[in-house]
Amino acid sequence: MPAQTTTRTPRRKAPSRSRHQDQKLLLALGAVGAILAGWLALAGGAPTTTAAEQVAASTVVNIVPVAPGNSVPRASTRPPAQPRPIVRTRSSR
Amino acid sequence: MTTVTVAQIRQQAFTAMGCEMLAALDAPDEGPATEAPAWFATWEAILSRFRSTSELNQLNNAGGAPFVASRPLWLVLQTALWAARQSAGLVVPTLLPALEAAGYDRTFATIAAAATGTSTALVAPAPAVAGDWRAILCEARSRTIRLPAGMRLDLGGVAKGWAADRAAQRLGRAGPALIDAGGDIAASAPPRTLPGWPIGVADPRDPGGQLALLCLTRGGVATSGSDYRRWWRAGRWWHHLIDPRTGLPAESDVLSATVVAPTAREAEMAAKVVIFLGQRDGLAWLEARPRLAGLLVGQDNSVLTSRRWVHHLWR
16 A cells, blocks of 8 residues: 555634734834824924034034044043142051 | 152151151241151150050059140040040040950050961950040049049040141141141141142052042041951951950951041041941941041942042042
């Protein structure tokens, strides 16, 4: 007898209930995101300060022209030089 | 004794009260700074418990009889009683028997020379009970002191803090001055060309290391810790900070405490209180006192600072 071979056809699952819920959640999130984006765009667009005011309020920095190929000089983060201590603490008695 | 001149700041290093001292003066004339060692020598002769002829020892041997004190002894004792009140009895001058019982019965240089890593005693000493500092009677007009019979005083730490303040005040008449009296530091005013006196806060865990740089305009700084002045006895390390509640060297989770205060004597008292109270309660005690700021190094290597500490850092 020829050997019987059985081929299992994978069952097609019906769309689950949770998948529907996921889709609904995604839609809801998208709507909230759209509303937020619109609100932010409106808030950001409202002029609160003039450009001159913004420049005046910003920190004045030295702008160094950078030639192509040169590295951009990093802002100095080194604290001001500290003096040598005249004395050092030690446990007193 | 050496005199070094850095810019206009005259520095005079000398030894007194069993410690290395420094007098610094921002003035063109070095004359006044050279007088500081003599002031300390005079005070040491009066206040040292290691000199048999000192006035303090005469008071300790008065056997309960009234004793008319010199002005320095009177002032230092009043400072010690003030410290006892401020610290609620944690920093008291009545611990001499406990110090001696713990092994600090001679100058520290002698103890250090004798203790070379081996035990100097096989049995741990019994703790000695601290005398009641409130039983000391003082009459201000005649500067008369009466100790209860058997009570003996040690004014070591208080005397150095008082001497640092006194010397800075005296030297300050000639110009901005700083005194380092064995770790009790006092400044009269900032140097003329700097915002304050730069003072390095040493790291007790790292010789040569520095935890912070303070800018002391005026007032005092002091550090207290069990990392210094300690000796090996009966199989363990002993140190000079006797807790009056037990009569034994304090067992604290604070290795070292540095305090900035309006005077060196206040800083000295406060640093000891923090050691006795430990990290949590010591920090809370500092925070409750707006005159004080401190840095604590814990036995667990933690470094804690009070909120006001940042105001005293060099910027």
